[in-house]
Amino acid sequence: MKTENIMKYIAIGSVIIVIGLFGYVVNAANMVSYLSEDPKVCINCHTMTSHYATWQHSSHRESATCVQCHLPQDSFSNKMIAKSLDGAKDFMVMAFGTYSNNIRITDGMAERIQANCISCHKELVSQMVENSKSYQKNGDGSQVDRNCWECHRKTPHGSTRSLSVTPYNLGVKEKL
Numbered sequence: 001m002k003t004e005n006i007m008k009y010i011a012i013g014s015v016i017i018v019i020g021l022f023g024y025v026v027n028a029a030n031m032v033s034y035l036s037e038d039p040k041v042c043i044n045c046h047t048m049t050s051h052y053a054t055w056q057h058s059s060h061r062e063s064a065t066c067v068q069c070h071l072p073q074d075s076f077s078n079k080m081i082a083k084s085l086d087g088a089k090d091f092m093v094m095a096f097g098t099y100s101n102n103i104r105i106t107d108g109m110a111e112r113i114q115a116n117c118i119s120c121h122k123e124l125v126s127q128m129v130e131n132s133k134s135y136q137k138n139g140d141g142s143q144v145d146r147n148c149w150e151c152h153r154k155t156p157h158g159s160t161r162s163l164s165v166t167p168y169n170l171g172v173k174e175k176l
Contacts, residue, residue, distance in 0.1 A: 060156035117148040
């Protein structure tokens with residue numbers, strides 16, 4: 001056989017192996033489920049089980065999913081971009097084991113959640129937002145920025161989110 005024929009077969013074989021490995025990883029990681037808005041997708045990652053369990057017992061269970069609170073709702077493209085970026089970050093954190101058991105909200109996520117709280121509850125909070133612009137000022141005259149969860153700390157995940165609060169949820173997986 002000629003060298004170029006051997007190289008051709010090696011190249012084709014390599015491509016087939018890479019495609020096969022990619023398909024295996026997609027299947028093993030249940031990646032297609034991440035396109036869903038079902039909250040059960042969030043517990044594919046074991047660090048989220050207590051968040052899911054406390055949300056299940058909240059008033060928001062019937063009216064808001066994880067995606068509706070944690071992703072932008074202004075456009076489909078913004079939602080998919082945020083979902084992709086968050087997913088890539090979560091994948092890296094889980095793949096390299098650099099996550100903390102005490103998950104903290106990022107500044108970007110806090111802005112999204114705040115916007116979604118106000119959007120869903122706009123009829124209730126419209127006057128509060130207007131009043132805060134007029135009356136809540138720092139000593140230097142700048143606007144005081146407060147998040148909804150400063151007062152509503154227990155919404156929707158309860159006052160404490162840890163494995164000690166939801167001890168029987170570790171390892172619990174619900175079918176999609």
